[in-house]
Amino acid sequence: MPKIAKSPPTDRLVADELRDALGACTIGREITVVEETASTNDSVLQRAAFDAPEGLVVFAEGQTAGRGQRGNPWESAAHKGLWFSILLRPRIDIGDSGRLTAWATEAIAQTIAKEFALTVTVKPPNDICVAGKKIAGVLVEMRAQPNAPHVAICGIGINMNHRPEDFSEELCAGAASLAMVLDRQVDRQQFAIALLRNLERTYVETFGL
Incomplete structure (x- = not known):
């Protein structure tokens, strides 16, 4: 496989530019980008306790304790991917969180397929x-809320500009990045805009507001 060029040092997510590109919306109505956090899910949950608005998005350039299903660690190489969480207040039962997972995975798959003309599968x-x-x-x-819609935190991790050596030995056999598949660097900022727009559209269609 040809060697993928390193990401330029100016490759940064810019919150104001992301927000301005989205226009009127719920998902992305407020966007924060932090250099590093333990977990974007935890960061959003902390903000939810102070009545943060639905649609708040927190991006991190790196996570020190990112996690996936069943508490499995999620490797979050700094400035290589999109690591972010969305605060939602869907009017669904707390036992229906699987609907949110299905919505988000399908929206991500659709956006990757459209933006990069790739065949994408959801496992x-x-x-x-x-x-x-x-x-x-x-x-x-999800967290139950008395007399109010439950709080849901939707955490998303996407491997964007990783090279093979950016993955641990444990993960390198089963993981890849968009850059590795396409054999070129990808624009994280522009893809984030496209993804947030699709998440907004499909969230409204699926859950209403």
Whole structure:
């Protein structure tokens, strides 16, 4: 496989540019980008306790304790991927969190397929794969709220500009990045905009507001 060029040092997510590109919306109505956090899900949950608005999105350039399903660690190489979480207040029962997972995985798969003309498969319940390798994953966590819609945190991790050596030996056999599949670097900012737009559209269609 040809060697993928390193990401330029100016490859940063810019919250104001993301917000401005989305226009009127719920998902992305407020966007924060932090350099590093333990987990974007935990960061959003902390903000939810202070009445943060539905649709708040927190991106991290790196996570020190990212996690996936069943508490499995999620490797979040700094400035290589999209690591973010969305605060939602869907009017669904707490036992229906699987509907949110299905919605998010399908939206991610659709966006990757459209933006990069790739064949994408969803491996239930929460893995998004290209050419048999895991590219992205989703973790939905819900918290019950008395007399109010439950709080849902939808965490999303997408491997964007990783090179093979950016993965641990444990993961390198089963994981890949969009850059590895396409043999070129991808624009994280532009893909984030496309994905947030699709998440917004499909969330409204699936759950209403």
